[in-house]
Amino acid sequence: MKREYHHPHHPTCSTSPTGKGKMWDADPQQDAGMDELLAVLGYNVKASDMAEVAQELEQLEEVIVNAQEDGLSHLASETVHYNPSDLSNWLGSMLSEFNPTPNCALDNPFLPPISPLDYTNCSTQPKQEPSIFDSPSLDYDLKAIPGKALYSHIEQPPQQPPAPPLYQRDNKRSKPTASATANSVSSVIGGWGVPTESARPVVLVDSQETGIRLVHTLMACAEAVQQENLKLAEALVKQIGFLAVSQAGAMRKVATYFAEGLARRIYRLYPDKPLDSSFSDILQMHFYETCPYLKFAHFTANQAILEAFEGKKRVHVIDFSMKQGMQWPALMQALALRPGGPPSFRLTGIGPPSTDNTDHLHEVGWKLAQLAETIHVEFEYRGFVANSLADLDASMLELRDGESVAVNSVFELHSLLARPGGIERVLSAVKDMKPDIVTIVEQEANHNGPVFLDRFTESLHYYSTLFDSLEGCGVSPVNTQDKLMSEVYLGQQICNVVACEGPERVERHETLAQWRARLGSAGFDPVNLGSNAFKQASMLLALFAGGDGYRVEENNGCLMLGWHTRPLIATSAWQLANKPALPSSTPASN
Amino acid sequence: MMQFTETPPPPLHQITSFSNLPMNNNQIHRTRPWPGFPTSKALGSFGDANCMEQLLVHCANAIESNDATLAQQILWVLNNIAPPDGDSNQRLTCGFLRALIARAANSGTCKMFTAMANAHANLAINTHKFSVIELASFVDLTPWHRFGFAAANAAILEVVEGYSVIHIVDLSLTHCMQIPTLIDALANRPEGPPLVKLTVAGATEDVPPMLDLSYEELGSKLVNFASTNSSSYSVESSSPSYHRTMFLKALRTLNPTIVILVDEDADFTSNNLVCRLRSAFNYLWIPYDTMDTFLPRGSKQRQWYEADICWKIENVIAHEGPQRVERLEPKGRWVQRMRNANFRSIMFSEDTVSEVKHMLDEHAAGWGLKKEEEDLVLTWKGHNVVFATAWVPA
Numbered sequence: 001m002k003r004e005y006h007h008p009h010h011p012t013c014s015t016s017p018t019g020k021g022k023m024w025d026a027d028p029q030q031d032a033g034m035d036e037l038l039a040v041l042g043y044n045v046k047a048s049d050m051a052e053v054a055q056e057l058e059q060l061e062e063v064i065v066n067a068q069e070d071g072l073s074h075l076a077s078e079t080v081h082y083n084p085s086d087l088s089n090w091l092g093s094m095l096s097e098f099n100p101t102p103n104c105a106l107d108n109p110f111l112p113p114i115s116p117l118d119y120t121n122c123s124t125q126p127k128q129e130p131s132i133f134d135s136p137s138l139d140y141d142l143k144a145i146p147g148k149a150l151y152s153h154i155e156q157p158p159q160q161p162p163a164p165p166l167y168q169r170d171n172k173r174s175k176p177t178a179s180a181t182a183n184s185v186s187s188v189i190g191g192w193g194v195p196t197e198s199a200r201p202v203v204l205v206d207s208q209e210t211g212i213r214l215v216h217t218l219m220a221c222a223e224a225v226q227q228e229n230l231k232l233a234e235a236l237v238k239q240i241g242f243l244a245v246s247q248a249g250a251m252r253k254v255a256t257y258f259a260e261g262l263a264r265r266i267y268r269l270y271p272d273k274p275l276d277s278s279f280s281d282i283l284q285m286h287f288y289e290t291c292p293y294l295k296f297a298h299f300t301a302n303q304a305i306l307e308a309f310e311g312k313k314r315v316h317v318i319d320f321s322m323k324q325g326m327q328w329p330a331l332m333q334a335l336a337l338r339p340g341g342p343p344s345f346r347l348t349g350i351g352p353p354s355t356d357n358t359d360h361l362h363e364v365g366w367k368l369a370q371l372a373e374t375i376h377v378e379f380e381y382r383g384f385v386a387n388s389l390a391d392l393d394a395s396m397l398e399l400r401d402g403e404s405v406a407v408n409s410v411f412e413l414h415s416l417l418a419r420p421g422g423i424e425r426v427l428s429a430v431k432d433m434k435p436d437i438v439t440i441v442e443q444e445a446n447h448n449g450p451v452f453l454d455r456f457t458e459s460l461h462y463y464s465t466l467f468d469s470l471e472g473c474g475v476s477p478v479n480t481q482d483k484l485m486s487e488v489y490l491g492q493q494i495c496n497v498v499a500c501e502g503p504e505r506v507e508r509h510e511t512l513a514q515w516r517a518r519l520g521s522a523g524f525d526p527v528n529l530g531s532n533a534f535k536q537a538s539m540l541l542a543l544f545a546g547g548d549g550y551r552v553e554e555n556n557g558c559l560m561l562g563w564h565t566r567p568l569i570a571t572s573a574w575q576l577a578n579k580p581a582l583p584s585s586t587p588a589s590n
Numbered sequence: 591m592m593q594f595t596e597t598p599p600p601p602l603h604q605i606t607s608f609s610n611l612p613m614n615n616n617q618i619h620r621t622r623p624w625p626g627f628p629t630s631k632a633l634g635s636f637g638d639a640n641c642m643e644q645l646l647v648h649c650a651n652a653i654e655s656n657d658a659t660l661a662q663q664i665l666w667v668l669n670n671i672a673p674p675d676g677d678s679n680q681r682l683t684c685g686f687l688r689a690l691i692a693r694a695a696n697s698g699t700c701k702m703f704t705a706m707a708n709a710h711a712n713l714a715i716n717t718h719k720f721s722v723i724e725l726a727s728f729v730d731l732t733p734w735h736r737f738g739f740a741a742a743n744a745a746i747l748e749v750v751e752g753y754s755v756i757h758i759v760d761l762s763l764t765h766c767m768q769i770p771t772l773i774d775a776l777a778n779r780p781e782g783p784p785l786v787k788l789t790v791a792g793a794t795e796d797v798p799p800m801l802d803l804s805y806e807e808l809g810s811k812l813v814n815f816a817s818t819n820s821s822s823y824s825v826e827s828s829s830p831s832y833h834r835t836m837f838l839k840a841l842r843t844l845n846p847t848i849v850i851l852v853d854e855d856a857d858f859t860s861n862n863l864v865c866r867l868r869s870a871f872n873y874l875w876i877p878y879d880t881m882d883t884f885l886p887r888g889s890k891q892r893q894w895y896e897a898d899i900c901w902k903i904e905n906v907i908a909h910e911g912p913q914r915v916e917r918l919e920p921k922g923r924w925v926q927r928m929r930n931a932n933f934r935s936i937m938f939s940e941d942t943v944s945e946v947k948h949m950l951d952e953h954a955a956g957w958g959l960k961k962e963e964e965d966l967v968l969t970w971k972g973h974n975v976v977f978a979t980a981w982v983p984a
Contacts, residue, residue, distance in 0.1 A: 288659070289659055295662055295663075299662070299663075299666045302666070306670060329663070330664075330667050333645070334666070334667045336641070337642065338670070375641075536669055542695075543661075543694045544658035544662050
């Protein structure tokens with residue numbers, strides 16, 4: 001890889017999307033900003049010193065490479081290095097360990113340019129698993145992250161073959177860990193590989209901490225945004241992009257999406273109006289295929305609906321989340337073969353207007369009608385187009401006497417929290433539908449707090465865990481596309497949580513506890529999902545989940561699916577409360 | 591806000607016009623149609639069993655092709671429509687469902703955690719270990735085994751008339767349940783009881799129905815029983831090679847006076863899972879169907895019986911290679927095998943046939959007897975259940 005090294009005082013390289021070059025202009029004002037930046041990142045060095053530091057780094061690198069013959073193991077374990085945040089002295093100490101070659105071969109075409117900012121902490125005392133929770137310099141309470149999410153863990157494998165070189169060179173560096181672990185967020189170590197899309201190769205002498213730095217930087221940027229220090233935020237978001245490309249797997253993807261969200265927020269480049277609905281349906285289909293979350297949502301909700309419909313001759317499902325109707329074939333088949341024979345089955349599908357000319361609500365209905373024909377279920381379908389569920393009125397649905405009604409909502413209710421009164425209107429309309437059962441599936445997270453930084457932190461944890469779980473899915477070529485689309489699907493949500501505000505911010509996820517309170521005060525009683533549903537869910541996940549970490553949990557009659565110890569989605573079922581709420585029994589606070 | 595209503599589903603011939611609707615994003619848009627049912631089959635009045643079989647077939651295909659989404663959906667449906675305590679079709683389907691789950695759990699692509707496995711109750715089938723008395727009274731409940739015993743014992747008795755020394759080689763899996771009746775009959779011969787040597791060969795101890803005794807213990811019981819009938823018996827067991835062709839050749843070298851071959855008339859030998867599934871489904875409905883006629887719901891014996899059937903289903907569906915021992919072959923194939931091994935078939939005598947008929951009269955009305963050339967076949971509601979054939983060296 002050709003190196004472009006211009007001048008000792010302007011160490012820069014090929015155009016980088018982050019516009020790094022600008023940072024190095026010898027402008028005192030910029031310098032001050034840079035000093036601040038470095039300080040934020042924990043480095044005790046001035047911008048004006050950087051040129052010298054850069055030169056010493058190059059020398060160091062040269063020396064390390066030449067020392068390859070003797071191996072670097074002594075660096076890895078026994079050598080003590082002084083205060084890495086004091087870069088100049090640190091470098092000096094490193095260099096004095098070696099016999100530096102007189103020429104540092106500045107024009108060596110094989111040496112890449114070095115950015116001292118990426119010079120990570122090379123402390124070599126083997127640390128116990130460094131946790132971002134333990135860092136005293138952090139104010140953030142990140143203890144909410146369970147398990148290994150966002151968690152760097154350092155392994156010292158006994159025998160490590162040298163990794164492929166970072167750039168075209170014969171000399172190799174030893175890589176601290178196996179690349180196999182670099183996939184999950186839980187081991188943010190794979191910093192050696194340079195992805196081809198990065199314009200800027202990176203020198204990372206010890207990349208074990210880059211992942212931690214990445215998280216720190218994300219948090220620092222969010223905090224800067226929270227404090228409306230946009231200049232700092234801007235500098236940091238560029239840094240994030242740069243650090244993110246040095247990661248692999250889930251960590252990189254998550255960081256990239258969050259960086260995009262932050263950038264949009266900073267530069268006020270808000271995402272376009274909601275995607276083409278058929279495109280977002282497609283994304284959701286891929287998400288459906290790739291990982292168990294939506295499938296879990298469907299079969300747990302269907303279990304509650306099937307049980308509620310027992311013995312009923314005429315049933316009506318009102319689906320707030322119609323999309324491609326993936327939930328219904330299985331329910332219809334189960335109804336078709338239930339003891340006593342099938343009921344007559346009516347389905348009302350509600351969806352947003354489509355932006356292309358297809359009428360996909362209509363198409364979905366046709367396909368389900370075909371299916372009903374083959375399995376001998378009397379079927380009737382109606383599609384409703386609505387901009388918002390809050391526009392719905394029970395009277396529009398032509399409800400009939402003697403019908404048992406189920407209302408189903410998968411990942412739809414949270415968007416109603418974006419406009420005042422939305423959720424109340426919808427819940428009131430649902431009550432008017434007089435349902436025998438209401439099934440609700442929502443993301444198990446609070447991404448709707450009033451403080452941006454809190455929302456950011458919560459969602460960073462949530463989506464990191466989610467992306468982590470995706471890494472286990474989709475191995476075959478067909479599935480790779482599914483996985484990619486799933487990531488885009490989730491990326492859309494991230495962008496919305498981070499970059500949007502007001503009515504545009506629709507991904508207002510709330511926890512089961514919060515929904516319980518809302519539904520309770522709106523006049524609904526919980527319905528236990530039952531141990532049958534739990535056993536089935538566990539069994540189906542055990543057989544087909546594609547990853548080892550999925551866990552089904554029962555929570556007071558509701559079911560949750562999570563990754564390791566972190567629940568990610570929750571299914572709950574509800575019915576109308578028996579008694580009208582008396583003033584004295586209304587809960588005081590929710 | 592717009593609304594529209596769908597008219598009731600179109601008659602079948604209009605479906606082609608539906609599929610011509612323009613659909614954007616067709617290429618990236620992978621729809622997932624629910625797997626279909628051949629509509630002609632559904633014309634029968636009892637479409638449910640066919641539907642269940644079809645669902646099981648789709649499920650098996652989904653598992654074999656690693657289609658996790660479809661497999662999960664169908665398993666969910668089956669779980670709900672086939673409770674273990676439902677009617678006979680439901681219980682049959684439940685047995686197959688459990689076998690498919692076991693197969694999915696065994697396959698490399700899925701991971702079954704012990705915790706999850708425990709959460710799903712009864713994945714392991716607990717087959718009962720019968721005591722001798724229990725097994726004896728159990729086999730008496732239906733013609734399933736009695737048919738073969740009656741035909742065999744009658745034929746043996748006829749052919750050993752006049753012999754004073756008899757060697758019986760019993761290769762069946764029913765732990766010599768046939769023998770006490772035979773001993774009794776031999777003891778009451780006008781010319782007095784013969785000297786009988788009984789060799790029990792090839793029986794394994796881990797295929798249902800399972801006995802709580804070893805063969806040694808069983809043998810000594812038989813000897814005791816025999817001596818009370820003032821006959822002399824010795825019993826020994828041996829294990830010949832299990833390969834059928836070799837085995838029949840070896841049998842032929844013994845130059846037996848008679849060979850009675852009785853087995854269930856079904857084909858479980860296909861290497862294709864779906865074929866095996868269909869064969870097994872279309873045979874094993876019979877024991878479930880007969881059960882109501884002789885075992886009350888909730889009875890222990892019913893549980894034992896069903897557990898044994900579930901064991902067989904699981905063996906046929908979930909296992910491969912040497913573990914899959916339930917490799918029933920239909921009558922036609924056995925007949926061919928015997929002929930290849932230089933035996934020729936002989937008729938059962940009229941006396942034998944009437945013995946068997948007598949025995950059947952003691953049981954429910956659905957059981958029947960059919961003669962196919964020289965062979966006798968036990969039927970249930972007209973379907974072949976067990977065949978009995980008799981052979982002599984050619």
